[in-house]
Amino acid sequence: MSRSTRHSGPLPPSDRAPVPRMSRRAALRTGLFGAGALAAGGLLSGCGPADAAEVPLQFWSPLTGGDGALMHRMIADVHKAAPELAVDSTALAWGRPYYTKLAMSSVGGRSPDVAVMHLSRLGGYAPAGLLHPFDLDLLAEYGAGEDDFIPRLWKSAQHEGTQFAIPFDTHPFVMFYNIPLAEEAGLLDGDGRLKPLDSAEAFVAASHRMSEVTGDTGTAYGHVNDPAQAWRFFGGLYGQTGRRLDLSGDRHDLDHDAALRVFEFVAEVFDGEHSPGTLNYAAALGTFTDGRAGFFISGEWELPGLVEALGEDLGALAMPTFFDEPASYADSHSFVLPARDTTDPERFRAAHQFAALILKNSLTWAEAGHIPAYQPVVESAAYADMQPQAGYRSAGEKPVLDPRAWFTGAGSQFHDQMSVTMTVNLIGDGPEAAVESMDSRLTGLLAKENPIKGGAR
Structure with a gap:
């Protein structure tokens, strides 16, 4: 993996043996790709440049409808808190089409800086080298760490002890x-x-x-x-x-x-x-x-x-x-860092900042019924006043994931x-x-x- 030297700053951890990246042929066989995905190159490369700002950040999600509207509000709040982040947000069709495009973007080296992934999908992506691990020291700089999450959920976001995802909700039955x-x-x-x-x-x-x-x-x-x-x-x-x-x-x-x-x-x-x-x-x-x-x-x-x-x-x-x-x-909407052939350290840092700001603002996300994964929000008086959401808060404490x-x-x-x-x-x-x-x-x-x-x- 090559590194950009245009900026100084933290880079993805490199002191471990790299996980081999899934080949295009293998991705086609696994069903992460499909015929429809192969025709989607224009979509993947069509994200226009962010507005002039210090740090552009490409963000993908499968969040549409009411969830998409709430995420749009949260991104607007991120911009208020960190106006130097120019978030270029793209919502794609949920389900197999989304995960096909996300996998193809990593294999092709044209992935977004940060994306939403259902935690139940981690087993098909982290072992294949399709994701970067998070830098937990960097995430802690922005106020989010292991102690802020339900232990079972936090550990479910790991592969072989390495944190490849950061949950921002649970959505249970x-x-x-x-x-x-x-x-x-x-x-x-x-x-x-x-x-x-x-x-x-x-x-x-x-x-x-x-x-x-x-x-x-x-x-x-x-x-x-x-x-x-x-x-x-x-x-x-x-x-x-x-x-x-x-x-x-x-x-x-x-x-x-x-x-x-x-x-x-x-x-x-x-x-x-x-x-x-x-x-x-x-x-x-x-x-x-x-x-x-x-x-x-x-x-x-x-x-x-x-x-x-x-x-x-x-x-x-x-x-x-x-x-x-x-x-x-339950499943969990989580943040992941799709693999890229080159990593801009400033954008890598910005992805961590973005994730932490969304976590801290996830009371908005609870309006859709989802249980915030960031426990300081769940433990707040404002969340306790949300009804009937607070009535099923305990469903996030014993999640059974795939x-x-x-x-x-x-x-x-x-x-x-x-x-x-x-x-x-x-x-x-x-x-x-x-x-x-x-x-x-x-x-x-x-x-x-x-x-x-x-x-x-």
């Missing part, structure tokens, strides 16, 4: 509820909060009670034809059994008894009488917002739309502990494959068949060649 319906069902305590649902049996009973009140559905949950919702629900519940899926070797370690326990519980809740197990995402959302369901299980990212629909009638809490220990499936493997992560085939098993459970042959389907699909994914190995260019 949570449980929303309709407060007036819960009150009618006798599920609120004296303070108007939902009574503890601290076992599988307690939740099944509460869901049945909600269905009696609504005359329709107790719990709304949409998974049919969705590429990820079923895995998100299963993954968190599997974590509650005390198990964590390990895909680091040649064989998986799925605990059949624990998986069966999860699938049987889900089948009991969505029995077709009290709650349907055949809803797609939009139908489940509509059932809840129309007042035909008392509970709604989904990601916290639905919060803005639910607040608009239900207002103060909306309640939310971290996923109840149905099994043995608290755990919530198992680390080259084929896992947001928008991946892994999510598709695992989500099919919930259809087998609720619409097909039931819990035992779902466990066997998951076992078979995991075995099939692990049997695929890992193109990262030996993929240095």
Whole structure:
């Protein structure tokens, strides 16, 4: 890796053996690239020069819609705090298109200075040499360090002990509820909060009670034809059994008894009488917002739309502990430093400054429902006053992220494959068949060649 000598200042750590960069051929095989990406060269090279300023900074993210608007506000606040940073922000299509373009930019040496990556994707990028590690001493200069983060989340952003990502949120699966319906069902305590649902049996009973009140559905949950919702629900519940899926070797370690326990519980809740197990995402959302369901299980990212629909009638809490220990499936928007053939030390420093300023300003990000990863924000009085966000704050303390493997992560085939098993459970042959389907699909994914190995260019 060559270094720019135009400026003095800190550079990426170089006292360790470099990780080989994935070759273009290997990237094509792994699916990080695709035919659509190969036609995207104009997009990747089309970022115009930043406005005249001391330090230009290219920033990529997959944040559009409401999230994109909030990020735009946060970048404006960054400029107020550090007007010397000229941030050229580019939002690209979420999912595989984004991660394809991000990988191609690193392989081609035309990457942005800093980018957003779902933490669940780290296993496909850090080992391949597609990312620079962060300089933690430099990040600390701008007021952010390990002690400011939940330990489990911080360590999840490492590869072989090196910090390749800095989380700026967790976005977990949570449980929303309709407060007036819960009150009618006798599920609120004296303070108007939902009574503890601290076992599988307690939740099944509460869901049945909600269905009696609504005359329709107790719990709304949409998974049919969705590429990820079923895995998100299963993954968190599997974590509650005390198990964590390990895909680091040649064989998986799925605990059949624990998986069966999860699938049987889900089948009991969505029995077709009290709650349907055949809803797609939009139908489940509509059932809840129309007042035909008392509970709604989904990601916290639905919060803005639910607040608009239900207002103060909306309640939310971290996923109840149905099994043995608290755990919530979550992913994390994180900052990464995509690999480049040359590194300008001033822009490298600016990327750290930018990340730290966004972290400190992440109370704005909480408006979208996301839980800030930077704990000084979460522990603030201002965050405690945010409702119903503060009601599920604990979901960020025990996050269950995807198992680390080259084929896992947001928008991946892994999510598709695992989500099919919930259809087998609720619409097909039931819990035992779902466990066997998951076992078979995991075995099939692990049997695929890992193109990262030996993929240095």
